[in-house]
Amino acid sequence: MxxxxxxxxxxxxxxxxxxxxxxxxxxxxxxxxxxxxxxxxxxxxxxxxxxxxxxxxxRRLIDAARAQLERVTLTSRAFHHDRFADFCAQLAQLCGMEMVLPMNTGAEAVETAVKTARKWGYRVKGVPDGRARIVVASDNFHGRTTTLISFSTDAEARTDFGPFTPGFDIVPYGDLAALRATVTEETVAVLLEPIQGEAGVRVPPPGYLAGVREVTRERNVLFVADEIQSGLGRTGRTFACEHEGVVPDVYVLGKALGGGVVPVSAVVSSREVLGVFRPGEHGSTFGGNPLACAVALEVIAMLRSGxxxxxxxxxxxxxxxxxxxxxxxxxxxxxxxxxxxxxxxxxxxxxxxxxxxxxxxxxxxxxxxxxxxxxxxxxxxxxxxxxxxxxxxxxxxxxxxx
The missing domain is CATH 3.90.1150.10 (Aspartate Aminotransferase, domain 1)
Structure with missing residues (x-):
């Protein structure tokens, strides 16, 4: 053998x-x-x-990780550490946003985005408690947690894992008319991949993302772009949304943010959106740890070079x-x-x-x-x-x- x-x-x-x-x-x-x-x-x-x-x-990422390994790797968010502020500031600037909520895996980041959208819907938009809805696309892949597979259309991802989390409306990917018809006063967000990776690298029709941006602005709904696979250089732009000149309300990032060295993910948005959280309402022991921040800071610097x-x-x-x-x-x-x-x-x-x-x-x-x-x-x-x-x-x- x-x-x-x-x-x-x-x-x-x-x-x-x-x-x-x-x-x-x-x-x-x-x-x-x-x-x-x-x-x-x-x-x-x-x-x-x-x-x-x-x-x-x-080499740049390994050197950054090695240097941080010799200093401090984890504090939990119970304390500040000296890499966190720079990480948040520089990632926010890269995204053209104001605030960062760091997590570890992509699925955690999408879960965080779902919670963020719902809380914003109740606190800011004024949706009645327990009524918030999020519009998603068929053939999506956002992760494999119980909530995220609740709005998957992949039978293999869902079989034997119910009961599922309610509150999601599924429309065909790329169908702007269907999306527009599905948004109601109780809709708090539209959550989409700018390019669907797991579905076979599906690019939406020209103008689709711009149309989604228009609908969400008109109806006071957050546009949440899952750029976990499509973002951070993969498509030739820092973010895939840029190909249509679109800036969403929320970026969901992961994968390449950790440079293949450590799991790093984040939700990046405005102060109005991420400012809805108060201490104790959401968190992660490892999210935004010193090692993750050190590596991600080097990733951000590399992306800034173009x-x-x-x-x-x-x-x-x-x-x-x-x-x-x-x-x-x-x-x-x-x-x-x-x-x-x-x-x-x-x-x-x-x-x-x-x-x-x-x-x-x-x-x-x-x-x-x-x-x-x-x-x-x-x-x-x-x-x-x-x-x-x-x-x-x-x-x-x-x-x-x-």
């Missing part, structure tokens, strides 16, 4: 089977490359679902041109996405998304399938054009494209 086989067998024996990972066991990683326990190298075209926008073991947004734009244009050629061959039925982010629908006769992912793994490329036919491509933003081209050549090879 190889080391890989032994470790996978042990994981299967002792780990809950809530994931179906590809049969590779990663031991080290650097930049856009990972090396397994057998010494085989793999090009990472998933980047931890955008958590690794800046690559594996990015380098990563430019790389995502330039390499993203190249990625989409190359993938677009596959649709003309019939091997691929559709390509969606923006920046260094793409959902590629494989023609059924060439294999399922899982099968294509496994064949790519055999050729040294790691991607992830979703919804049966789709392969997601989201490399670290630090990937070189040469490595990206090599990865695309492997995709052409497994599809049998000449």
């Amino acid at each position: 190889t080391t890989t086989e032994r470790l996978i067998a042990s994981a299967d024996a002792y780990g809950a089977h809530n994931y179906h990972p590809l049969p590779v066991v990663v031991a080290t990683a650097d930049g856009a490359w990972m090396t397994d326990v057998e010494g085989r190298r793999f090009l990472d075209l998933l980047a931890g679902y955008s958590a690794l926008n800046f690559g594996h073991c990015n 380098e990563y947004q430019r790389r995502a734009t330039e390499l993203g244009d190249h990625l989409h041109r190359e993938l677009g050629l596959l649709t003309s061959t019939g091997h691929v039925t559709a390509v969606r996405g923006r920046g260094l982010w793409a959902g590629v629908d494989i023609a059924p006769e060439y294999g399922t998304g899982r099968e294509i992912s496994e064949r790519l793994m055999d050729r040294g490329v790691l991607v992830k399938d979703t919804h049966g036919v789709t392969v997601r491509i989201a490399p670290p933003l630090v990937i070189s054009k040469e490595d990206l081209d090599w990865g695309l050549a492997q995709l052409r090879a497994v599809l049998g494209v000449d």
Whole structure:
């Protein structure tokens, strides 16, 4: 039995089977490359679902984390620490907002946004107690807590996990008329992904986000943008909403905010919105801890340079041109996405998304399938054009494209 086989067998024996990972066991990683326990190298075209926008073991982020590890890592929010104020101020400035509520995981941040919207609805908008409603989109993915799956349309995410949390209205993604018709006086927020990642990197129709912004302003409703996957450089802008010149009322951030080093998430908004909280009403032992703040501060500094947004734009244009050629061959039925982010629908006769992912793994490329036919491509933003081209050549090879 190889080391890989032994470790996978042990994981299967002792780990809950809530994931179906590809049969590779990663031991080290650097930049856009990972090396397994057998010494085989793999090009990472998933980047931890955008958590690794800046690559594996990015030296600036590792150095920031190491320096903080020698000082203080956790105080809880019972006390102030010397990295918190700068983190909040700089993240608020990056977002063009006024206040930050830090958490750890993306799901925690979305839960926090839900609580924020409801409390704002009762305290500011004047919705009767217990009547607040939030409009969401079909095929969404905001996390896997009980509340968040309550408004999922994915049967796999919901089966056997009820009863579910009430207070949500689901409309088709991209359908502005349906959204407008669903908003009532009791609606406190519209919660959307500017680009739906788990659904297969679905980009809404042009003008949709701007239309949502218009409706929410007209009806005194918060526009909450879940930019956990789409934000922080992935699409070629700091935030995906910027592609339509839209600024939401609330940003929900995570994944890349922690640089792939530590879990960091946050809700960022105005003083009017986040100011509804009082001490004791919401919190997290680890949220906004010194180590998280130190790493996130370096992430913010890197984003301010604009380098990563430019790389995502330039390499993203190249990625989409190359993938677009596959649709003309019939091997691929559709390509969606923006920046260094793409959902590629494989023609059924060439294999399922899982099968294509496994064949790519055999050729040294790691991607992830979703919804049966789709392969997601989201490399670290630090990937070189040469490595990206090599990865695309492997995709052409497994599809049998000449």
